[in-house]
Amino acid sequence: MSxxxxxxxxxxxxxxxxxxxxAARTNYSKPYLGQLETGARVVRAEHVAAYEKALHTPLDHLRARLTVESVTESDDLPGQLSSLLWPPAAQPGGNQAGFAATELAAAEQLAIWARNRQWGDGQAPRRAVTxxxxxxxxxxxxxxxxxRHGRALRAGAELADIAAAMSxxxxxxxxAGRxxxxxxxxxxAAGDTVLTAAILAESTWQLLDSGRPAEGLEVAQLAQYLSRRTATPLLRVVLAELEAYAHGILGEQAxxxxxxxxxAECRGEATATGVGDDAADRSLTAATIAMLLGPRRDWPGPGQQSRLLGASCRRLRATRPDLARIAFGEVRPPLPEKFLSPAMAAISxxxxxxxxxEPEHAVEQIGPALSPAGRPTGRTAARLxxxxxxxxxxxxxxAVxxxxxxxxxxxxHP
Structure with missing residues (x-):
């Protein structure tokens, strides 16, 4: 393929x-295209199509040599997400009949039910959604x-997003990646750029938390480009913060x-407008909670989290304490308790x-979680x-x- x-x-x-x-003509990032051209990434049919469109030239001679490889969604997440910018096409022979109104209503009710229960310790919502x-x-x-099918596609997108967060x-x-x-x-496919970008925000965090900051940065920037004309203030805040985390992990201080x-500039507007109740805002709330609750057990290794992002954050706190208070949640309203219990908020x-x-401050913060009514179970025990x-x-x-x-x-265990 090289x-x-x-x-x-x-x-x-x-x-x-x-x-x-x-990169400007294809909507793929410059590093991503460089990897395609050098063989570091597999070239697929959509990449050739992107070059054809940008060059206004058919590349049939490449198509003849192109072997389309099957790449699983979890193996090449950023590449798969980048191709979202191309118009979706129905599968050959696909059935365009769509969903009945009763089916759509049931799917939307399932999404509402699952969103309200997805942060509990029970497995019923995940089983139902999957x-x-x-x-x-x-x-x-x-x-x-x-x-014709936007409602069905949006309902499916939200249910898949819920499944990702619960996974x-x-x-x-x-x-979760799949x-x-x-x-x-x-x-x-539904044409909802805001919801797409909100979902990509969660994908970005998955990549950052899995030790893939360069790819996470690529996806965050893709989401920003995709929603550049439609992003809500809350979406702009989340995407800017994720981009910052990626740069911080990579050591790119400026x-x-x-x-x-x-x-910080977007946060004031986001606070003034508040969080709405549409699918994108629900997705962003889920992404925010996932950032607080999600696993960090495998990367970068036991007790090494502060070695990477922490260095950038500490430098910001020393040089710009005003920005640090915003960046690190010290001036943000707390999430509703139905999403984050007092014990979980303390652990986060x-x-x-x-x-x-800041280990001494960590000891101060975790205090409320260490005096439970009973032995902690489920997520609380896992996060402890x-x-x-x-x-x-x-x-x-x-103290630690x-x-x-x-x-x-x-x-x-007893």
Whole structure:
């Protein structure tokens, strides 16, 4: 496939177009196109089509040599998401009959029911949503007419997004990525750029939390481009913050600070307008909670979270405390308790302080979670275990050592 990538490069340079210019014409990022042309990524039919459109030249000789490889959605998440910018096409022989009104009403009710229960410890919402998707995703993927089938596509997108968030919460990372891709594709097919970008925000966090910051940055920037004319203030805040996190992990201090400034500028407007009740806002709320509750157990290793993003955050706190207060949640209204219990809010705040390299503040924050009415179970127990895992680098601090001993006693099996 590197031979085809090299041929794409020849076609581009022959037309006198730089890699940056091709990025502007194709809506793929410059690094992504560079990887295609050098063979670091597999070239697929949609990539050749993008070059044909940008160059206004048929590349049939490349199509003849192009072997379309089957790439799973979890294996090449950013590449799969980038192709969303191309108009979706119905599968050959697909059934465009769509969904009956009663089916759509039932799907929308299922989404509302599952959203209200997805942060509980029960598995019923996840089972119900994934069962619906298993039965109906193939039907949804046959629909391409946003005008006729937009309602069905949006309902399917929201249910897939819910499945992604719930899968992430139980640390089924592969399923979370697969459902995120499906959700973004359906939202894009529906022509809903705001919902698509909101879903991509969750995909970005999955990539950042899985140790793939460069790819996470690519997806965040894709979401920003896609929603550049339609983004709500809340969406702009979330995407700017995610971009900042990616730059911070990558050690790109200037870019990190620029993104934080943009997020701060948007936050006042977002606070004034509040959170709505449409699918995009529900998705963004889920993404925000996933950032607070999601797993960080495998990367970058036990007790190493503050070594990466924390360095950028601490520098910002030292140089721009005003921005730091906004960036690190010190001036944000709390999430409703139905989404985040007091114990979970305490653990999340403490984990953030660990990320910032502030173990003493982490001990102060986690206090309310260490005095439960009974032994913690479910997500609370899991997130206390996360704190235990993430506080390893500060175990020598006496107060942290005491908290770690308490957590071991609380989450130990009877």
């Amino acid at each position: 031979e085809v990538g090299a041929a794409l490069r020849v076609a581009r340079t022959a037309a006198g177009i730089s890699l940056q210019g091709m 069962a619906w998707l298993s039965s109906n995703l193939p039907r949804l993927q046959q629909l391409s007419d946003a005008h 992430w919460d139980v640390e089924d990372i592969t399923a 459902y995120s891709v499906a959700a973004a594709r359906l939202a894009h 870019a990190f600070r620029r993104a934080i400034v943009i997020a 705040a403490a984990r953030l302080q660990l990320m910032l390299g 275990s996360d704190f235990l895992h993430e506080s390893a680098e500060f175990a020598a601090v006496p 050592g005491q908290v770690r001993a308490t957590i071991r006693e609380l989450v130990a």
